[in-house]
Amino acid sequence: MAKASEKAYELVRRRIIDGTYPPASRLTEKEIADSSGVSRTPVREALQQLQSEGFVQVTANQGAVVVDWTASDAVEVYEIRGLLEPYAAARAAERATIADIEELQALAEAQKNETESREPGHMERIGALNSQFHRKLLDCARSTRLSIVMPMLIEAPLIMRMFTRYSDRQLVRSAEHHIEIVAALRARDPEWAAAIMRTHIYAARTRALPDQSREEHLQD
Amino acid sequence: MAKASEKAYELVRRRIIDGTYPPASRLTEKEIADSSGVSRTPVREALQQLQSEGFVQVTANQGAVVVDWTASDAVEVYEIRGLLEPYAAARAAERATIADIEELQALAEAQKNETESREPGHMERIGALNSQFHRKLLDCARSTRLSIVMPMLIEAPLIMRMFTRYSDRQLVRSAEHHIEIVAALRARDPEWAAAIMRTHIYAARTRALPDQSREEHLQD
């Protein structure tokens, strides 16, 4: 059996992402402990972990609340990703092994296929593949600090739901970006990798902006 | 009395920074609990907190070890700061209140004075003032994400000791940078703020590079 603290962590994280625990709702340790079948001690650890990842906010003696995301929060996340992920991509271009690159390619192609097939549940699978791709690329950057910092930006609940705002056209483009990133890594070209990654993030950022009609309203 | 978990946190953090717990040394919960006079439960919370800030690395069933910093780690920190802090400075230029700016100015001037007076213990005070300045500026950026991420980069133990590598000339310059940053905020000029901050970080990064003889060896 997995460790108790992980069990609680997974449960809460899943429920935050799927909306069972809506934004601004209060989480009591006892309720989580009962739901996950562990004691309060590992629950507290899980909540602290979730806090360091930006999922919840715990206040002294008042417990944890699910953080509420505003549009400006989302934009802020993309701005910071726009600074850090190109750097991560450049590092990855210099450090990824062949095996790493193959794995990234597999992820990118799987995502591309999902965007084309559009079978039931493809949105969830695309979201998962997208997260995996960015996480794997982060791994290839071989940077302790980035590995601590970026998961919070990649796996934020709002960010993971952002795909629902994409048109089919935009989903395809996003997958193509991933494929081009892999190409840049294969070419061992840090600048190319950084440039296409920057493009990728900026394109995503637009989806987070309040008014989404500014781009591509003619095509979609 | 402060909360038990904070007590343990402060103790361990201080001991890591002052070298009582050297890099790569193992920290047992019991030893910390005895030293700080609290039980193991809050100690565990403190260690987890310290992990999320990059001070220690805890491994399952094997406890925590103080992270060991290499030269490349230091460079990595400055590279990331070189990306994030100019952005933070730009945001601060748009968001800082007059009171914020006055406080920053006071910190910058105090640091300048310390570099000129050179009274006993000035190095420690400069280090503290420097941390305060960057933390306050971060505060003015009004970014939840940056506030979570950056303390780890600003308060890393190695970074705080880096001042010992500065020549007098470089200490003065560093203080001057801070003063100019305040001027940029006062002018509400995000680009200026970002530019001088970038300069400030890059100048610091050079100190972290293995071979420090490349700059200013004639003057110093």
Place this chain on the structure above:
DNA sequence: CGAACCATGATTGTATACAACGATTGAAGA
């Protein structure tokens, strides 16, 4: 009627006991 104030209940914070796990050491066998 309103505001300040205590009593109460619920929830978080801490301590301690116990369980589970891993490293280490020593002996037995090849």
Place this chain on the structure above:
DNA sequence: TCTTCAATCGTTGTATACAATCATGGTTCG
């Protein structure tokens, strides 16, 4: 001599009991 295995011990992981704290609602006094 080297390897393997098992027992032991120290350490971490978890559960539970208790203490401290906060939100609440009702009560009293102005």
